Amino acid sequence: MNVTIKDVAKRANVAPSTVSRVIADNPRISKETKERVWKAMEELGYYPNAIARSLASKVTNTLGLIMPRSTEEAFSNPFFPEVMRGISVVAHREKYDLLLSTSGNQEEEKEAVINMVKGKRVDGIILLSSRTTDELIPWLRDEKFPFVVIGKPLDAKGVYWVDNDNIGASKLATNYLIKHGHREIAFISGSLEYVVSLDRLDGYKLALEENGIPFKRELAEQDEFSEDGGYRAMMRILEREKPTAVVVTDDVMAFGVIRAAIDKGYRVPEDISIVGFNNIPLSAFANPPLTTIDISTFDLGIKSAELLIARLKQKDVDTDHIIVPVKLVERKSCVAR
Structure with missing residues (x-):
């Protein structure tokens, strides 16, 4: 038998509307009441519906990742899986899910971003590349939607980005x-x-x-x-x-x-x-x-996710960009003339 909000409310001795407010993390609900409701949910094995929860709280706890290429092309180059590994480590730590979008061209990319933003499917977006003729960056900037770019934008005004020198x-x-x-x-x-x-x-x-x-x-x-x-x-x-x-x-x-x-x-x-x-x-x-x-590459992913989540949590961010250091790794493909 499925456990409902009414069952949780009865166990916690509160109204069903109070349970909904606790799920939405309403600041007007006392800490004591929240703890009692969450304990009741745990005892009954009740798991809040993620979609319903996001509608109530206006937060999805999901980050959108925009790949600049098709899935087949993107995952054939180890750069993208490695940068995504860094992003996923931070997302997991901060309890965010990831929504990945791949595309074959810039038109498909923009359509995917518009769907994410207008459909309120994500709280913020990480663009995994920066083009010289990029329609996404000015659109996201005009929408005032939180986003971070991996790669220095040609026009960096008002943009948060992470890159190497x-x-x-x-x-x-x-x-x-x-x-x-x-x-x-x-x-x-x-x-x-x-x-x-x-x-x-x-x-x-x-x-x-x-x-x-x-x-x-x-x-x-x-x-x-x-x-x-x-x-x-x-x-x-x-x-x-x-x-x-x-x-x-x-x-x-x-x-x-x-x-x-x-x-x-x-x-x-x-x-x-x-x-x-x-x-x-x-x-x-x-x-x-x-x-x-x-x-x-891993650190590029780490820093981009940390920068975006800091913005989402409205933490003080000292800079709008982060430069990740590089180093030369000497092996056997070069000789002196």
């Missing part, structure tokens, strides 16, 4: 190769529609400029964030030039870059040195093990 990280990778005697250094990134790709391209260019090395457009390529994308980009570069080193802004892409170099008859690292980004677990087991920039 991607310009500095790319300079770190490029300078590492320059210090190893390389001057013909190629650069391969994901699409330039993402702010992270633009920032890392800027960091690469700055490192070259500061070391008196001219930027060569023929040594820079972009493609999708995948192994095949890295392979295609490297093949296009090798048709024009033969770099001695490559900065690749994603480890999965770097695996494709290594494969392309080998298919063209080059050895890694003897002929071409490679530095990747993200320090995914597989990078340590690549052949050769990949030197890479560790961007602390």
